[in-house]
């Protein structure tokens with residue numbers, strides 16, 4: 001193994017990182033991870049920590065899931081690749097589609113369209129939504145609605161419905177006809193409303209208002225995360241998503257649940273939509289579908305939407321969309337093994353139990369440290385703490401200080417992720433109470449260093 005400085009030098013010279021300034025890896029060399037096992041990662045200097053990030057919200061079953069590794073190895077031997085564009089299929093993608101159909105049956109979703117990741121899934125759902133209305137003879141329904149603070153990947157469509165300027169401004173002009181509704185973000189919102197239920201009502205009123213303003217006849221779909229993730233873990237009030245569902249149905253607007261993070265147990269429910277008692281028309285999945293071991297995703301499609309496509313006799317339903325790696329057999333094999341392990345281990349139950357411990361521990365840290373302005377979580381293993389330099393004015397903390405908390409937390413035994421003023425936690429769903437304790441103790445030391 002090359003030493004740390006050698007790798008950092010080469011990294012700075014030859015590699016640009018996603019979501020980073022290209023010059024940043026020279027000034028602040030990244031932590032170089034070389035190994036992982038269970039819920040722990042190890043860097044090139046031999047420092048081992050609990051992974052509070054779970055890869056990137058995707059390694060739900062940890063880093064040592066033998067059945068997935070074996071399935072990948074076996075499939076590489078048997079059929080390492082073949083396309084599933086019109087005219088060919090393979091046993092693995094067929095078996096997976098049947099398993100996904102069973103898994104998502106309670107969500108009313110029965111058909112799968114494969115992708116190679118979350119951004120691809122979002123792009124696919126947006127395109128299918130427009131096509132759905134065209135098949136039905138409502139070609140004017142082309143616009144999209146979404147939530148401010150929402151994250152939907154970085155393709156042009158996804159960036160257009162994205163609710164964070166950081167992922168938009170440099171790439172404008174984006175897709176026309178994308179309109180954003182205030183997010184039910186209790187800590188900061190334009191209404192100054194601190195009660196989650198009343199805030200949900202205000203955001204819903206804004207949604208109705210925007211639909212009336214744009215005209216329901218111009219809108220194809222509303223896309224939302226059941227719990228907003230990358231935007232800072234924002235769980236809406238329980239009344240919110242069911243009401244969005246009702247408003248969409250009333251206006252013939254498709255509801256796309258972006259469950260790239262929330263599907264497969266992270267919220268404590270098997271899907272975020274199910275957690276809130278909602279059946280979406282389309283659902284975007286990726287990430288934990290293969291436990292992060294292979295780039296793969298699936299858009300799940302409801303019976304009602306599927307029937308419109310399948311019942312078309314005009315040719316309008318021919319799908320002019322797909323990726324070389326749509327239905328990659330190795331990804332499908334990984335997903336099959338992952339789904340079996342995910343269900344066998346009932347990771348959603350552990351997510352709910354450990355998530356409650358983590359959330360309670362973060363609330364206790366808030367009592368101790370004024371710098372913690374807000375603690376969000378309470379729905380499985382996705383939590384965030386939002387840091388402020390002053391609690392009364394809610395002034396966001398400076399970058400240097402939050403990075404210091406992250407670095408000291410890492411030194412003390414846990415990897416956590418900084419996103420704007422938030423520290424985000426999305427550990428593997430298989431972690432133990434002891435691991436939760438390790439994360440909280442390390443964060444305590446991180447905050448004490450300020």
Ligand code: PMP
Pocket residue numbers: 117118119120122151152153154225229230258259260261286287
């Ligand atoms: N949608 C959501 C809700 C996400 O969280 C992400 C990734 N964090 C994406 C889409 C994009 O996924 P990917 O990075 O795999 O393209």
